[in-house]
Amino acid sequence: MIRLRGLTRHFQAGEQRVVGLDALQLDIHAGDYLAVMGPSGSGKSTLLNILGLLDAPDAGEYWLDGVATAALSEARRAELRSRTIGFVFQSYHLIPRLTALENIELPMLLAGIEPNLRRRRSGELVERLGLGDRLSHRPGELSGGQRQRVAIARAMVMQPALLLADEPTGNLDSRAGGEVIALLEELNDDGLTLVLVTHDAEHAARARRQLRLRDGRIVDEALLEPA
Amino acid sequence: MRLVDTLALWLGALRGHGSRSAMLLLAVAIGVLAVVLLTGLGEGARSFLLSEFSLLGRNTLIILPGRNETTGGMPPITGMAPRDLTLQDARAVGRLPHVWRVAPLQAGQVQVSVDNRSREALVLGSTRDFFAIRQLELAHGQALPELDPGQAEAVCVIGARLRRELFGARPALGQWLRAGDRRFRVVGILAERGESFGMDVADMLIIPVASAQALFNREGLLRVFVEVQGPAFMAISRQQILSTLQARHEGKEDVTLISQDSMLAAFGDILGVLNLAVAGIAAIGLLVAGILIMNVTWISVSQRTAEIGLLKTIGATAGQVRLLFLGEALLLALAGALGGVLCAEALLWLARAALHVPLYAPWWARLGSLSLALCCALLFAWLPASRAAAMAPVMALRPAGGLS
Numbered sequence: 001m002i003r004l005r006g007l008t009r010h011f012q013a014g015e016q017r018v019v020g021l022d023a024l025q026l027d028i029h030a031g032d033y034l035a036v037m038g039p040s041g042s043g044k045s046t047l048l049n050i051l052g053l054l055d056a057p058d059a060g061e062y063w064l065d066g067v068a069t070a071a072l073s074e075a076r077r078a079e080l081r082s083r084t085i086g087f088v089f090q091s092y093h094l095i096p097r098l099t100a101l102e103n104i105e106l107p108m109l110l111a112g113i114e115p116n117l118r119r120r121r122s123g124e125l126v127e128r129l130g131l132g133d134r135l136s137h138r139p140g141e142l143s144g145g146q147r148q149r150v151a152i153a154r155a156m157v158m159q160p161a162l163l164l165a166d167e168p169t170g171n172l173d174s175r176a177g178g179e180v181i182a183l184l185e186e187l188n189d190d191g192l193t194l195v196l197v198t199h200d201a202e203h204a205a206r207a208r209r210q211l212r213l214r215d216g217r218i219v220d221e222a223l224l225e226p227a
Numbered sequence: 228m229r230l231v232d233t234l235a236l237w238l239g240a241l242r243g244h245g246s247r248s249a250m251l252l253l254a255v256a257i258g259v260l261a262v263v264l265l266t267g268l269g270e271g272a273r274s275f276l277l278s279e280f281s282l283l284g285r286n287t288l289i290i291l292p293g294r295n296e297t298t299g300g301m302p303p304i305t306g307m308a309p310r311d312l313t314l315q316d317a318r319a320v321g322r323l324p325h326v327w328r329v330a331p332l333q334a335g336q337v338q339v340s341v342d343n344r345s346r347e348a349l350v351l352g353s354t355r356d357f358f359a360i361r362q363l364e365l366a367h368g369q370a371l372p373e374l375d376p377g378q379a380e381a382v383c384v385i386g387a388r389l390r391r392e393l394f395g396a397r398p399a400l401g402q403w404l405r406a407g408d409r410r411f412r413v414v415g416i417l418a419e420r421g422e423s424f425g426m427d428v429a430d431m432l433i434i435p436v437a438s439a440q441a442l443f444n445r446e447g448l449l450r451v452f453v454e455v456q457g458p459a460f461m462a463i464s465r466q467q468i469l470s471t472l473q474a475r476h477e478g479k480e481d482v483t484l485i486s487q488d489s490m491l492a493a494f495g496d497i498l499g500v501l502n503l504a505v506a507g508i509a510a511i512g513l514l515v516a517g518i519l520i521m522n523v524t525w526i527s528v529s530q531r532t533a534e535i536g537l538l539k540t541i542g543a544t545a546g547q548v549r550l551l552f553l554g555e556a557l558l559l560a561l562a563g564a565l566g567g568v569l570c571a572e573a574l575l576w577l578a579r580a581a582l583h584v585p586l587y588a589p590w591w592a593r594l595g596s597l598s599l600a601l602c603c604a605l606l607f608a609w610l611p612a613s614r615a616a617a618m619a620p621v622m623a624l625r626p627a628g629g630l631s
Contacts, residue, residue: 054540055621075544081620082542093537093624097243107541109232154541 001161001193002028002051007060009046009216020046022216023060028195030161033188035207036197043216044197045166051195052085052164053077065161082111086155086163088184090170092147094139094154100146101126101135104153111158125153129183145176152183162193169200181206228547237554244527248559251523255563255600256570258513262596263571263588265509269502271575271586276494278585284487285458286327287360288465290320290451290472291483310476311447314376314436319475320453323467325460330357330452331376333439337407339432341393348389350406350432352439358384360452363428368400368415371435379437383411387419388429406432407442461486506592510599516563517603524556525611535615536624545616552612553605560604564597 004027009020021043028034036044049055050062053069062069064080072080081087094103101122108118126132129149139147148168155163165184169177181196181203188194198204212220241248292312314331321329333352338345357363358370366387374380383404390399390413399413417428440446455464465484473480528535535548543551575586 049621052540054536054624055619075546078539078542078544081540087540089624093533093540095534095537097239102239106538109236110228110538110541110543110547112228112232114229158542 001030001032001065002026003061003063005061005063007047007050007057007062009043009050009055009057019043019216021050021057021060024216024218026211026218028193030193031188031191032193032195033185033208034195035204035210036195036213037199037201037204037210038213038219042213044213046216047213048164048166048195048197051162052087053081054087082107083158084160084162086158086160088148088151088155088163088165088168090167092139092144092151092171094147094150096139099136099138100131100142100150103139103150104157107154107158121157121159122153125156129153143176144172145179148172148176148180149183152180152187156187156192160192162195163187165194165196167197167199169198169203177203228550233550233554236551237558240551240555241558247523247527251520251556251559252563252566254516254519255513255560255604256567258509258516259564259567259596259600260571260574261512262506262509262599263568263592264574265505266502266592267571267575267586267588268578269498269505270589270592271578271584273495273498273502274587275584276498277491284360284362284454286454286456286461287487288453288455288461288468289485290316290453290468291485292447292450292481294481294483310479310481312451312472312482313446313448314440316472316475317376317448317451319471320451320468323464323471325456325464325467326453327456328356328360328452328454330354330360331436331448332357332450332452333436333443333445334449335439335443335445337432337442339389339393339404339406341402341404344393344395346389346392348406348430348432350434350439350442352434352436352442354436356454357433357452360454364418365415366418368413370415371433372414374435374437376435377437378435379441380435381409381411381438382414382435384415384417384433385413386417386427386429386431388427389432390416406434409438409442411438461488506595509596513596513599513603516600517607520556520560520604521607521611524552524608525614527555528552528611528615531615532618533624535618536620539618539620540624548618549612549616552615553608556604556608556612557601560600564600567600568593568597 004024007021007024011018011020024047036047038044046055050057056070064084069077095106098106104122104125105118108121126135129152131146131149131153134142134146139150142150163184168180168184172180177200184194184196185206196203196207204210208224210222210224211218290312292310317329317331320326330353335350336347337350339348339350353371354376355371355373358365365384368384371382371384372380383406385393385399385404393399393404394402399416401413403410403412411434417431419429434442453464453468455461465486468484469480469482472482538548538551571588575588578584578586
């Protein structure tokens with residue numbers, strides 16, 4: 001599903017040139033459950049941003065579903081972000097003036113999906129994520145775990161094939177964090193490709209495939225046989 | 228994106244930033260209010276003056292004694308002429324081929340009294356034709372009788388307010404009043420009409436011209452009203468009147484002729500320019516509101532970078548992001564402009580009710596200020612909205628501020 005070849009990304013921090021990714025090679029298959037670990041500055045988030053088409057590499061190739069993404073127009077990238085890729089952030093990124101339901105439906109709004117279908121899709125997800133009684137609340141009135149579940153619902157509502165999660169449990173206590181991870185794994189069981197960036201070795205250990213990054217390179221890779 | 232959803236997003240964003248929206252709304256409303264109100268006042272003053280001058284009639288010329296040397300200025304309203312304008316001059320003009328009616332006018336302030344009630348009033352001496360030329364209507368009785376202009380008679384027509392002040396509730400028709408050292412019998416009472424050409428007809432007393440000459444002990448006429456047979460004869464009549472009077476005045480061209488058209492042209496030009504200047508000043512106010520829109524949109528974009536980044540992450544195109552920010556600015560401008568127009572109309576309505584002056588904002592001012600407000604919003608919001616649209620999602624997402 002994803003093929004990365006020689007992926008390189010540098011950042012300019014004042015005088016210094018900081019390495020984000022250094023000639024990274026990686027293949028991710030449909031339905032994979034991949035955990036990416038590493039110290040801060042190792043390139044985890046850069047990798048995720050490039051996978052999510054939020055950022056573009058300086059050099060190297062990124063093939064998504066057989067398409068070379070470097071050649072895509074901005075409009076086409078936006079469409080892929082809308083329909084193929086879901087994103088979950090550490091700090092949720094919910095729009096505070098919208099209710100939980102409005103936040104969840106926002107991607108469908110942007111995609112021009114009609115209200116009936118919107119209600120049906122969000123309804124199914126909401127039930128599955130156990131958010132039924134919190135829908136009319138604004139993010140400020142929700143707990144961290146609830147907010148992250150709303151964010152996951154928003155990421156899943158366009159039924160993407162790929163879910164990118166950038167330290168989704170970073171702001172949560174262990175119980176809420178465990179629930180979120182369980183939820184993501186459940187979605188992965190249904191066929192969703194899941195890339196999880198995390199600091200938490202315990203969470204990472206549950207992934208079938210684990211990567212460790214340092215200075216923009218893969219320094220260790222482990223593959224678990226499905227239990 | 229569906230139109231309804233776009234609209235809902237705009238409204239949601241405006242509600243979500245209530246005080247900022249209100250501030251912008253107010254700025255635009257005041258700008259538009261200024262344009263509509265000021266042009267309304269200007270246009271009202273203009274149409275008021277024009278209607279006053281229109282009462283002169285398109286067929287009417289006024290002969291004033293004295294020659295205005297400098298062209299373009301106002302003719303002398305009163306003033307000493309080298310040679311008087313006489314009743315014989317008026318008669319001579321009346322015999323000209325295209326002249327229909329002539330009304331000589333003599334005027335002065337005189338003490339008018341009935342029993343022990345007394346007041347100073349403007350007394351006009353003229354003929355029956357004066358009523359027709361000046362379109363004076365009578366509420367009761369009749370106009371001055373058809374007399375030879377040289378013939379004095381002790382009758383008068385009085386204005387409505389003068390009648391009230393002199394006679395109170397008593398009937399006035401057929402009663403006698405004293406003006407200066409003479410007595411006149413009231414044969415007619417003028418209808419209320421308000422100001423006319425700088426004179427309040429409600430306070431006037433009109434007597435035969437020969438009586439006025441005797442009352443004021445003055446031969447020379449203040450002016451002579453001439454009505455020609457039609458607008459087409461204005462130019463030729465003007466020539467004929469000038470040459471006739473020149474011949475009668477020993478070859479001296481010592482009268483001034485004014486017509487409605489010349490007055491209208493002079494005043495219309497001045498007021499038109501004034502109006503444009505006022506509208507221009509008001510438009511600058513609107514422009515200032517536009518710059519405020521730009522600033523606020525800019526701040527809004529800066530504060531909402533995280534939101535923009537998020538929108539892009541979940542699949543918004545650059546065009547959609549621009550549309551969202553532009554739409555907010557346009558919606559605000561539209562609401563503000565409509566509010567401003569409504570306020571201005573309400574104020575003009577109040578002014579009309581209180582002052583009885585026809586203050587109406589012209590259509591071009593309403594539409595112009597509305598579209599100017601929208602253009603300003605579009606123009607000034609374009610830059611910040613484009614900045615938002617062009618933002619790389621990863622850059623926009625970096626500061627997570629503004630989202631929860």
